[in-house]
Amino acid sequence: IFRKGGKLPHNLVFYYNANSIEIVKFTYLGIVFTSGGSFFETQQTLAGQAMKALFSMNKYLHKFTDISVLHRLDLFDKLVSPILNYASEVWGFNEGLAIERVHMQFCKRILGVKRTTQNDFIYGELGRMSFKNIRLYNILRYWIKRINCNENKYVSKVYSMLKSDIENRQNVKNWCSLVRNLLCELGFYDAWLAQSVGNVNMFLSLAKQRLKDHFIQNWSSRLEISSRALFYNNIKCFELQPYYRIINIKKFRVCLTQLRVSSHRLQIEAGRWNKPESIPLNERKCNFCNKIEDEYHFMLECILYRELRVKFIPRYYRMHPNMFKLIELFKSNDVSIVKNLSVYIYKAFEIRKNNVNL
Numbered sequence: 282i283f284r285k286g287g288k289l290p291h292n293l294v295f296y297y298n299a300n301s302i303e304i305v306k307f308t309y310l311g312i313v314f315t316s317g318g319s320f321f322e323t324q325q326t327l328a329g330q331a332m333k334a335l336f337s338m339n340k341y342l343h344k345f346t347d348i349s350v351l352h353r354l355d356l357f358d359k360l361v362s363p364i365l366n367y368a369s370e371v372w373g374f375n376e377g378l379a380i381e382r383v384h385m386q387f388c389k390r391i392l393g394v395k396r397t398t399q400n401d402f403i404y405g406e407l408g409r410m411s412f413k414n415i416r417l418y419n420i421l422r423y424w425i426k427r428i429n430c431n432e433n434k435y436v437s438k439v440y441s442m443l444k445s446d447i448e449n450r451q452n453v454k455n456w457c458s459l460v461r462n463l464l465c466e467l468g469f470y471d472a473w474l475a476q477s478v479g480n481v482n483m484f485l486s487l488a489k490q491r492l493k494d495h496f497i498q499n500w501s502s503r504l505e506i507s508s509r510a511l512f513y514n515n516i517k518c519f520e521l522q523p524y525y526r527i528i529n530i531k532k533f534r535v536c537l538t539q540l541r542v543s544s545h546r547l548q549i550e551a552g553r554w555n556k557p558e559s560i561p562l563n564e565r566k567c568n569f570c571n572k573i574e575d576e577y578h579f580m581l582e583c584i585l586y587r588e589l590r591v592k593f594i595p596r597y598y599r600m601h602p603n604m605f606k607l608i609e610l611f612k613s614n615d616v617s618i619v620k621n622l623s624v625y626i627y628k629a630f631e632i633r634k635n636n637v638n639l
């Protein structure tokens with residue numbers, strides 16, 4: 282039974298050949314349909330199936346400890362993403378929090394960061410978009426098929442009914458209205474009016490790029506107002522970061538990632554989680570220098586790592602240090618500098634942990 286909401290009457294019974302029919306949720310072609318018309322149950326089911334596939338994939342990957350981050354992401358996109366996006370042409374306008382949770386858990390695990398790490402940091406480090414963007418692109422491809430298919434097909438007749446509804450009745454929200462709004466947002470309203478896109482490949486390529494541009498713009502805007510991104514805003518770049526290809530030793534690569542995305546125990550971050558109240562920003566100081574213990578202090582100032590700094594950080598960055606030099610250091614693509622940077626961070630974290638414990 283499909284209805285707007287509310288409980289079904291207890292005495293509501295349907296009969297077929299004098300036999301009562303059970304009222305149930307049902308699954309059709311792998312999609313769970315519920316009485317309220319919501320696809321929440323569908324997303325939960327797909328997320329559960331994807332987690333099983335992810336578990337199987339990880340079980341086999343234990344045999345290949347040296348497999349790169351890039352290859353792990355590629356395997357995820359080929360083996361797990363199709364499950365998460367199954368039939369998303371129909372339900373894809375939903376936020377899909379359960380779907381994105383699977384995606385983020387996987388990404389955070391391969392990066393070695395805390396589960397509480399801000400998702401926008403992960404998008405930036407790996408150059409990945411949310412799965413909703415992928416679904417929106419799939420919807421546009423599906424819409425093009427609908428407007429070009431035989432008018433006598435059932436799916437075309439349903440599409441015509443939905444389109445007629447939004448043309449004849451204001452404020453109607455259905456799949457067609459959402460497609461229309463999406464096209465308008467991307468600057469393709471003329472395509473909706475004409476019910477044609479001209480060159481399909483060119484249109485899809487342009488639509489894909491505009492979806493990506495919109496996502497990056499929103500991603501950057503969220504980071505600009507994030508209190509956790511004070512350092513990351515200086516080094517952010519939406520792409521798979523080069524150091525994932527340069528650093529082959531996992532423990533060094535993980536420490537570099539942790540420092541970049543504030544998934545560490547420096548006071549600038551740890552003070553945020555102090556109980557019962559967070560420590561004010563200007564009081565989150567280093568135990569050894571009595572200065573604010575942020576990423577800049579950790580890398581170029583703290584006396585605790587002076588000898589280590591001389592060994593692994595080039596003299597140019599150490600002499601007369603400033604924030605511009607630190608940004609330049611973290612944006613360097615020089616193989617030697619990047620590898621030494623990761624080793625410095627790893628060893629400095631170890632020194633800090635041992636001294637704090639004392």
